Amino acid sequence: MADTTDTTSLTGDHAADIDRHVRIYITVFVALMALTIITVAISRVHLPVPIAVTVALVVALIKGSLVACYFMHLISEKKVIYGVLALTVAFFIALLALPVLTVQDGYGIHEPPSEVHGAPATSPHQ
Numbered sequence: 001m002a003d004t005t006d007t008t009s010l011t012g013d014h015a016a017d018i019d020r021h022v023r024i025y026i027t028v029f030v031a032l033m034a035l036t037i038i039t040v041a042i043s044r045v046h047l048p049v050p051i052a053v054t055v056a057l058v059v060a061l062i063k064g065s066l067v068a069c070y071f072m073h074l075i076s077e078k079k080v081i082y083g084v085l086a087l088t089v090a091f092f093i094a095l096l097a098l099p100v101l102t103v104q105d106g107y108g109i110h111e112p113p114s115e116v117h118g119a120p121a122t123s124p125h126q
Contacts, residue, residue, distance in 0.1 A: 028070045035063050 039059050042052065069075040074085070 024070065028066050032063055032066060035059050035066075 039056065042055050042059070045052075047055070074081060
């Protein structure tokens with residue numbers, strides 16, 4: 001008789017745990033939909049470009065964090081996963097910074113041609 005009571009209790013706890021997880025997923029889904037609506041609304045407002053890009057990146061960061069934490073289950077992972085994620089972010093930032101570094105080295109500077117078809121370059125102000 002005690003075995004039946006324990007089994008019923010475990011089944012009830014499991015069902016309550018599933019209900020809690022489903023509520024969390026629905027809450028995250030509603031938050032993602034709200035953030036999507038906010039993104040569309042911000043795109044309709046004529047903000048200066050730097051402010052619009054900043055707001056869009058902040059909203060995208062929040063949405064990405066929600067997806068990574070809850071749908072990819074990273075919120076309950078061990079510290080090793082966070083270390084790998086931090087390393088990935090560091091390499092991503094380094095790759096994004098690479099074009100900036102090449103422009104600073106002068107590789108992105110284009111000099112005007114000195115000769116066109118064998119004729120010396122002339123300036124209209126000479």
